[in-house]
Amino acid sequence: KHPFIIHTDKMDTKVLGTSFNVQAYPGQATQEVSVLTGRVNVKSTVTDENVYVTPGQKAVFKSKNSSLHAFSNIPMNSISLWRKNIIVFEDTPLPEVIATINRNYNIAISVENKNLNNLRISAYFKELPADQVIGLVCNIINANYKIESGVYRIQ
Known part of the structure; x- marks a missing residue:
């Protein structure tokens, strides 16, 4: 009934029971969402593109061409490195x-x-x-x- 949504200036990330990392800082050429467990839905607020991201995947929004893409086979240990x-x-x-x-x-x-x-x-x-x-x-x-x-x- 009350989804947890992280809003950035280029993306909305809906949490669907998961652990994940969002990197979306002002001035960066890209914004990224990577998933360690569970699943999130990432929707571009610029183009309305929409992708689901599961463990070992990440979604990347590139400001240069306003594109949102999903990438697979991301090393799981690299997703949670910031915690360490x-x-x-x-x-x-x-x-x-x-x-x-x-x-x-x-x-x-x-x-x-x-x-x-x-x-x-x-x-x-x-x-x-x-x-x-x-x-x-x-x-x-x-x-x-x-x-x-x-x-x-x-x-």
Whole structure:
């Protein structure tokens, strides 16, 4: 009678008895819903496309072309990694990597060299402190960082 629905600006996800993960943050090129157990229904609020997502699947809404697609064979352990303080980036644009680190560690990071924003990162970070994660990201993109007034500045 009273379904649990998660509303984002691009999708509505109806929970049908399940455990799942929704990644829908402002400024990201995609929004995703992945299912660990049960089933959810994901409906685009932009195009009215509609997909059911079951364990090992995910729905991805791409803002660039306003499309909603379902993907199968998602490794089950990758769906719940966020619960274990594990961050995974797969060919992720640097601005999204920075936004994720900002959210997860509640810190401020500024990319001073805007040319770096065109880079994409694939990495796996397990229970690392913020300064180590930022240091590793800088190693990947061949940059340095310094802390000024509590802000990590990547150059």
